[in-house]
Amino acid sequence: MFKVKSALLGFASLLAVATLAPVNAQTVAQTNIQKSDSYDMWPGATYDSAIPTHAQVLGYAVGERITNHGDMLSFFEALERAAPDRIKVFEYARSWEGRKLIYVAIGTPDRIAHLDDFAVNMQKLSDPRQTNEKAAKQIINDLPVSVWLEHGVHGNEISSTDAAMMTAYHLLAAPNEPTNKKILANTLVFIDPLQNPDGRTRFTSRYYASVGLEHSGDRLSAEQNEPWPNGRSNHYLFDMNRDWLAITQPETAGRIKVLNHFKPTVVIDLHEMGGDESYFFSPAAEPINPFMNKAQIENTGLIGKNIGKNFDAFGFDYFTREVFDAFYPGYGDSWPTFYGASASTYEVASSRGEVYRTKTGKMLQYKDTVKRHFVASIATAEGAADNREKILHDFYRYQEDAIISGKNDKNERVFILPNTRDKAATHRLATLMAQHGAEVKQAEKDFKACGVSYQAGAYFIDTAQPRGKFVKTTFTQQVDMSAAFLKEQERLRARNLSDQIYDITGWSLPLMFNVDTDSCGKEIDVDSLNVKADSPLVGSVTNPQAKVAYLVPWGDMAAGRFLSAALRAGLSIKSADQAFVLEKKTSFPAGTLVIETKANGADLAAVVQKLAQQSGAQVVGVDSSWVTDGPSFGSEHTAHMLAPKIALAWDEPVSSLSAGSTRFVIERQFNYPVTAIRSDRLARSDLSAYQVLILPAGNYADALGSSGISNIKEWIKKGGVLLTLGSATRFAADADLLAVQRELAYKDEKATKESDKKESKVAGQLFKDKTALVKASIDAKESPDYVAGVLANVEVDQEHWLTAGVNPNLVAMVSGNDIYTPIKLSSGKNLAWFADAKNVLASGYLWQENKQQLAYKPFLIHQPMGRGMIVAFTQEPTSRAYLDGLNVLLMNSIFRAAAHAEPLR
Template identity: 30%
Template sequence: MLRFSVLAAVLLAATAAGAQPQVPLATPYAVEGTRGYDASIPTPQAVLGYTIGERHTRPEEVIRYVEAVAAASPRVEIGFHGTTYEGRRLVHAIVTSPANHARLETIRDANLMLSESPEAVSDSEIAAMPVVVYQGYSVHGNEASGTEAALVYLYHLAAALGPEIDAQLAEAVVLLDPMLNPDGRDRFADWVNGYRGASGVADPQNREHREPWPNGRTNHYFFDINRDWLPTELKESQGRMAWWHTWRPQVSTDHHEMGSESTFFFQPGIPSRNNPNTPEATYELTGAIARYHADELDRIGQFYYSEESFDDFYYGKGSTYPDVNGAVGILFEQASSRALRRETEANGELTYAVTVRNQLATSVSTLRAAIALRQRLLTHARDFYAEDAASGAYVIGLGESRTRGQALAQALSRSRVKMYALEQDVTAGGRTYRAGEAYVVPLAQTQGRLVKAAMERVLTYTDSLFYDVSAWTFPLAYGADVAEVSRVPRMGAEMQPVYDGGRVVGGQARVAYAIPWGRYFAPRALRRMQEAGLRVRLAKSPFEAASGGSRRQFDRGTLIVQARQGEITPDSVHAVVMRAAEMDHVEAYALDSGLTPSGNDLGSNDWPVLVAPRVALLAGEGTSSYGVGEVWHLLSERFGQEVSLIDPAELPSLDGYTTLILANGSYNSLSDADIERMKAWVRGGGVVIGLQGGALWAARGGLLTSPTRSSPPDSTAYPYAERDGARGAQALGGSILDLVVDPTHPLAYGYGARIPVFKSGTAVFAPDSTNSGVDVGRYDAQTPVLSGYASGAVRQRLAGAAALRASSMGRGRVILMDFNPAFRAFWYGTDGLLLNAVYFGRTF
């Protein structure tokens, strides 16, 4: 029997690295009630060759240790719930008693009954049920101590001996997710391990502490995975959430790090910023659990705080999403050493080992709390789903915005929302939804509360400050045709939403194919045809054409593909168009003649042949990694468009590129010479697309004269204690605005006259009344905010401001958007504006 403290090895590592631990080695952290440790279970050091806290564990080493423990312990079952964009496996461990493992599926099925059939679960049955606890670590790859703690915690769960651990594993199933972001962790671990000498250096100026752009916080595409729990658009999220929902835990924790000068945070967060869709009982349980964290941290002499800084409002975070799923979500934030040692003013020398110790302490306190509150937690989960369901429903239309509606429906289904086929025509909001051409999402269902939280528009708040965005209304974000109805219409079979609706109407064309631009993946169809060598024209005006013996109206933005193209045979052209319809879900119409009954004929000189873009995206210091990643992911991952990532600090010749995208950022590394070369390239025919901060920089740099609208400074003499809150209330942290666009402009093809857009930050362009056509889109002059918080002063500043601006510069074009059209991968509704700029940027 191996007799040592579960964290003694961590503290010894700190000593070996030359650090002075905050807890004396004579009284190391020990799990109360542990008699010792089973010698047959390998320690991290035995498997990895070093002691936890001695270096940063790489992703493959994490998996190696979990595999070793699972092979040795009857308490541990290993599993994999997906892969990352870079192909790394997402590992988890299920830890419980051997007796529970023998009936694990029975336990899981009974646990699911709490949400699926809560009325059928009695108090006596709850009394006999294990509590399910999900514990997740280091979703931000460079907040690394969580994963290290998870490995020590796994060892403790697998090897500890004594009555407490026996009781805990008999009464709980622990879902241990030790590494939520392997790609980001790999990026970070390579940096800190690679820039460390024989001794860790505490100097914050040391290169080990100064991780470069884009740093390891994010995943491969530079996304913050911890903002994707509700949309689940990212690969890592989809794998994790599919597994999470197979269990539906009662407690779900999320271990993070924060600034080095802080102490330790655990929830509850700021009470005034709680999401009103979360029942008060959830917050009461959070508070009850918090007492166990306080006791454990008090015992080891660690300062902490709660009910400050962080909130429970946005449901896309790992600590808040559980709250709308009948669970209790808990955020932990540990002051970060980043490297092995760090000098701080507040904490003295902060060591990696001590940060691991604190994460481990709250892992243990979470399990202890879950056991003590087991029946209360299980009852809360049952009662959450047993509450009277709301009435009414949402109808998701599958007409012109079909693919966007299906994307929205898929996002809901990943949170196990049920939807059904519409079986009767419904008129709502001035529109008629036809039977068979819409989904019905009733609010009277298991996930009705989540449906409401995802779909509702909110304009009234109890607080004016937000840790994250204040609005994420899915119908507006996805650009879907959605109506709320007070009575549930007649429904048919339950639907599993998939992309469909692509078709070729009229068979093989004799003259040409017309492909309307409104479907979401139409740009991918265009790229597919161009890569096949087809010439594609853009209809810049409406026209009427004969297809299959009948006339049909086509709008601006329709793609025209000639059936005979040189050496490419009509059969080959037809095969490419058929493939686009199948894979990109577009509609293509075979046209019988190039002579149109009305509008331009198909060979019109006003309808240009589109040039396939060659895209460069500035990516490096001075740019926002989030903004760059959103554009990169959209173009490369979703639309298959090749993108060259170029470091702005080493701006090369832009010759050969058609398009340069400036995502959000400051671009302070660009020199005056760089700017002049960029201008010359635009005058020669290049297209610059500036987004958010990139748009503001381009305007200031003189690429397009766009004065910003300023607001007078707030001269109110606030009391010192109220100053920060008053100023913060005038920020725009993330709201949904009403953009009024000119639908005749190529940048707005495929849209109507109004587009909901996501915007953060109050900088806007003053409208241009002198140059007709430059302001393609302005915020509504009366009510610019559709959903989300904005103060009266901010609303006034937004009203009528220019937001989408485009003009010529020599032979080139400059396109500016003061908002983020590809926000967090789930703003399908405005992706098309960026794609229009990429593919139609030279056509106006």
């Protein structure tokens, strides 16, 4: 392999050498940095030559290049071949693009040989109902503390994967180094070296494709500016560090299954931040989730202090507590705390390539970022080893505390899911909680709880269980930040300073799934089944040999999946715009699907049976079409459904997260194909082949221009359905496609009128106090205050075909600061709007002014245009793909809207 040993190698020499041997994308460019086969990561360590180095396996030293996914696998496979008794490599998932995800276990030969026994003991330690204190102490006496190191969940945060490789090599090749000796004596180390192989592959391939003669650290360079979409996200463009609640991605599902199996007691998620920063580790910033234990926070502090000691010895700068809070339970560093782990996030300044010039002029080298993560990892394992007994005891105490807390809760000991309204969403939530590791039961008989009667089939979750605190933080409607923290945020806001709220403040899963949930302060005693993550939703067909039609009541995702599958199978389907009643007094909701036997093939009964089983839908066969109330099957109010071709705007200026989650929801939850079209093509292309065009969040003004806006407008007028999400609705409003406007912040008093003309002098003012100064400093035309993310209550118009089958009350995610005027009746209709100021907040923390201004403002707008229409969501209904409660409304906005458009056939 061709290597540059000196920065003095001239261009002519480079060309001469290059003609002698082929080079790959990673070896084309060389930096001004001296290359070598070794890099002194841990001074004084002596390494066993029997363990292969980076250079021996990959042809370059650790930190010299950004290792790709395939080379990472090769390195760990080489380590396992060299020391099979001390390291084991396991596959735990495959990415959407088919790449292998692995974790490795490193320890003494005896511990590696008995990994299953370790897992069994951790399961015993995690359940005080089965393991009393005496038995727990015996287990702890012989049990190692376990450290789980997570790397590369964001594919363009590159250094942690190479640090993971160095950590494994160091532990295996220098077992007698004093720190390693202590670690191996007391600790079992697990390494997940790359959580997002698809994103990293996207980054590395593009990065090395952009490099020239030498690497550039200039922040303006192509190397430092990734094209859309960047490598942060996975194949479906998810930020997978936010996927730990909904578990929508296979990478997350595989990881959670392994963590639930081994229950490692210290979990670290290694990230990168801006290149001008230093290094962050625990303790975390405020706010702290109230369902975390004090001991967990203490343990991360002890480990953090040990990292600080090591960083001082190396001369590394660092900081703690100032950012990266521990409030939201859906991160890789917070989710494990709710089975009892002590978990933290680490962040290193990123070189975003092989070299980066900081604001101070210093050249930050890739190997420097790798080294910091490596040192932090070894220091973490050492800190865990030093506190082995305490961490294990605290883990056991966490389980005890969770059970006791559940038993003592006289109001919300048990959460009950009646399972009478939306069976599909209720089933999805119940199985999701089982996937998280919670104990979920389904009643086999009718029962009473706290004086309320429930039917057989209801689910319930008792919080007096080891995962009770996770159930509490995800099912409790409101999880409060500390009063002191909120007081400080209001103080900052009063001074027009940025608040410190890092992420969403409301995440109640029953609210996001729009699932009915009750609570009871007493234990429930009824015959029940244990719900598993893979428990199926059972569909059924009543009267399977129906003579006239099969009806699928609309209103849940089982019916939605039935519709998409039936359309793809080529069935002829209708959908009622209004509720109706058949002659035998049987009622069916608006949106109900009608599959007539005479309009379909002779094998319809078998097809319907198969689709019901696959979707979980409840299908009713009928032998008569006589309707006594509501629209008949042949009414103009019973629309013919079609299989629409859906186009989705892709590439700049689309928000990649919005595009990815929207495509995922439609393709993987609705099971319906989408065609991604690059945004600039929308300006000049013939869109007549598509019935629906979706604009995810993004500012399309420059990408489309006036010609693009005209092209889309003409397509709509000819029968197209334009669906805008979040900030794409802002674009539609600003471009005069949609007849609404964004609002400025409401002021209680009339703001001083600001002149557009700049004057050298203005009239004098008298300020009597600082309040007057602050008031005079405020921009009279400012937008509402920015909201990090809350859950808000939405009311839904029940008398429009677009909301057929949709519950009258929904919950949406609100973030940002866009608030819209209602559309006038002469132009369209407001079909869903936010609740009144007193009730608009469903969960989270919302500024009082925003509550007042958001009240009764539109969430869903319908605007006819020619033979087509615009359907606009003022907030994103697909955010992180965990707003399952909005899926039926989104399906209507695609499939029912396409059925009601009137293109020329």
